[in-house]
Amino acid sequence: MNRDTQSIVLVLLGGALLRISVGETYLRYVKESLQPFLIASGVLLVALGVISLVRDNRRRSAVSSHSGGHDHAHGPKVAWLLLLPVLAIFLVAPPALGSYAAARADAEIAEPESLPAFPPLPLPAAGVDWAPLSLTNYYVRAVWDDGASLIGRPIRLVGFVTERPGGGFYLTRLRIACCAADSQPVKVVIRTDDVVPAVDTWLEVTGTYAPAVANTAEGYDEPVLTAVTMDVIPAPENPYEN
């Protein structure tokens, strides 16, 4: 790979980083806190590539009178692989992880070594009576605090549908610590008499706490919500929980 090609690849890669980080697409892959660093890296790579293209050509034309202007500097063959993330981002634009990834690991959240003092449920917005909770928050309150802080108020959960052997379905979110490679699922059993929506459909479910049940395969306790209303929603901008 000659110097010009290396410079073009830098511009392409920097452009790909800017393409996903200016906007919301990067949230499919990494956490929100990385955004400024992604933008900075993208700008630096594009700048390095453009400056290199200009300066190399200036140097070449300065020496071309006696060396024939042919640039023999060859970079490593492995540098061609840098095109793969560029093509993946621009052409494939991989979606956020969904039910396939969620089915690949147990959704058990271990008992915290010291239970936090669960704050009271968040206050609803004007005109509604339900409290919005993350699936992780609902899981810990329901399983490790026996739902003590959940009784008496409707709860609103958001997640996507995954299959559950033995009736109902799971409302699922993936939690990430750093990037999508370390995702772990968190699942809540939804009890409903309605038709179960298709897998990977995003839902807002409002319902009431029900006691945890044993996982059909592994036996650990799973949180349960009895659905009152279920609304199909578009996928949220940040599909993951922290």
Next chain:
Amino acid sequence: MSQAPPATRPPVRRRGLTSTDVLTAILLLVLLGQSWLSGLFDSPAMQTWATIFVALCVQAMPFLVMGVTISAAITAFVPPSFFQRALPKRPAAAVPVAGLAGALLPGCECGSVPVAGGLIRQGVAPAAALAFLLSAPAINPIVLVATAVAFPDNPEVVLARFLASLLVALVMGWLWVRFGRGEWMRPPLRPSMEGINRWENFRISARHDFVHAGGFLVVGGITAATLNVAVPRSVLDGIASSPALSILALAALAVVLAICSEADAFVAASLSQFSLTSRLAFMVVGPTVDVKLVALQAGTFGRRFAVRFAPTTFVVAVGASVLVGWWLL
């Protein structure tokens, strides 16, 4: 043999196919075949693979850019005499100084490989640069704070991680002093820098280091994404019950997952069915040996180096975790 007189030669130089032509051809073909290509990624398994692959590359990019910038700055602006004054002359004495200096580089393992290459280029003893390479991603303040946040009830984990990681860096540095051979390590390549100013030197070093390390980072991303999709996590959960097996299993998981060292504490904390010592092994092995890092090392120092260095580091890291875990946890 009689030669044709120069005057009859065509005046135009023959121009071979350049890599810029190849790049243009690739981009054209990909554009034409776009619908076929994205059709390949219709199945959930391939989509999951692609998402994890892009996530690993995107996550590592800022750290790689930072590492390459620091490495190019060392090459362009720090004279070799600085390191001769800053480090003890004897490599064996320089190892602990360089190992502790690792605490100064905030970042994860993708950044420390090019920086270590830059140090060797400026004449730092390889043993000292390797100690720095191993300690920097594990004992810098950001990683230790992340570990403290991930283990709020076990502050001793932070101390154990610091000590075990530093121990690995020192032991590997001293092993290299005693047994390492120069011919195993390909001298870090450098483009020729005659007759150009420092900023030109900086620019050329940065591009050179980035395309080298970046290509190998993609190799690591492909490997980690494939293992991540092909090996179900539940296989590992079954091993958690045996203490010895669980240490090896989590050490192996750290190699396979290639999680950035600033995040691995949170993953370790979530693996709570495993003992603290095996989770310590996860956090000590991860920043020093993982598939992404081994690919980067092979790219920077050569394959002959990586096949010796990575397995030895794995053994030393597991040993250090067991020793420190037995003492502190």
